[in-house]
Amino acid sequence: MSEDKRFPLIAGNWKMNGSLRESSALVTALKAGVARARHAEMLVCPPFVYLTAAADWLRGSSLSLGSQDISERAGTGAFTGEISGTMLRDVGCAYAIVGHSERRTLYGETDERVAAKFRAAQAVELVPILCVGESLEEREGGRTEAVVTRQVEAVTRSAGIEAFGKAVIAYEPIWAIGTGRTATPEQAQEVHALIRRLITAQDATIAAKLRILYGGSVKGANARELLAQRDIDGGLVGGASLDAKDFLTIFEAAAE
Numbered sequence: 001m002s003e004d005k006r007f008p009l010i011a012g013n014w015k016m017n018g019s020l021r022e023s024s025a026l027v028t029a030l031k032a033g034v035a036r037a038r039h040a041e042m043l044v045c046p047p048f049v050y051l052t053a054a055a056d057w058l059r060g061s062s063l064s065l066g067s068q069d070i071s072e073r074a075g076t077g078a079f080t081g082e083i084s085g086t087m088l089r090d091v092g093c094a095y096a097i098v099g100h101s102e103r104r105t106l107y108g109e110t111d112e113r114v115a116a117k118f119r120a121a122q123a124v125e126l127v128p129i130l131c132v133g134e135s136l137e138e139r140e141g142g143r144t145e146a147v148v149t150r151q152v153e154a155v156t157r158s159a160g161i162e163a164f165g166k167a168v169i170a171y172e173p174i175w176a177i178g179t180g181r182t183a184t185p186e187q188a189q190e191v192h193a194l195i196r197r198l199i200t201a202q203d204a205t206i207a208a209k210l211r212i213l214y215g216g217s218v219k220g221a222n223a224r225e226l227l228a229q230r231d232i233d234g235g236l237v238g239g240a241s242l243d244a245k246d247f248l249t250i251f252e253a254a255a256e
């Protein structure tokens with residue numbers, strides 16, 4: 001498959017935001033806005049407690065539903081506070097974000113735990129969106145390539161390269177998340193190309209089809225130039241995904 005055939009994905013990571021009423025209004029506006037779109041996929045990732053309601057609101061639309069996290073535990077059991085992949089499938093999720101930098105830095109998730117979550121998602125046919133990205137200190141120390149390589153390879157080693165036939169990677173430089181400071185299209189492209197090379201080294205066919213999203217202060221005003229980069233296949237959007245108008249502008253830039 002040629003790289004032109006990668007179907008763009010615009011994912012909204014709502015994080016810990018919104019109420020039932022606000023979430024419903026947001027989904028209603030997004031549904032109206034994407035009604036005719038056929039050239040990109042829109043995904044929303046609400047907080048866990050709103051997933052069931054969101055699945056209902058999304059019914060009959062082309063929008064997909066995903067979770068912001070997933071337990072690495074399979075099956076059922078005494079794991080207070082955890083949400084399993086089976087439960088996420090049960091309420092209509094198709095995707096699960098794993099290894100978001102906020103989970104890694106604020107909640108201590110290690111590469112190993114992220115890999116276990118990635119495998120847990122795939123075990124129930126949820127598509128994992130594996131987040132990777134360096135901190136400002138790591139970038140300034142010239143360690144971006146080493147950090148991103150370590151994060152990607154922790155998962156290819158654990159899950160196997162074939163697993164990336166049904167996965168998405170999101171490159172999210174930590175210094176660009178929620179800061180209003182976006183990576184330049186060239187900075188982003190450089191790391192996206194690195195990620196694709198890492199996958200190509202193990203399986204060129206899988207690498208050619210793999211969707212790699214950029215995340216970090218994506219908004220309507222900068223989406224077009226980021227999405228124009230050859231290895232950027234969509235966006236993982238935080239702040240701007242809470243504003244239907246801005247999120248739809250990003251989506252339209254991807255659908256062009």
Ligand code: PGA
Pocket residue numbers: 013172176177178179180215216217218236237238239240
């Ligand atoms: P942001 O968040 O768009 O608000 O920078 C992106 C993310 O954390 O996924």
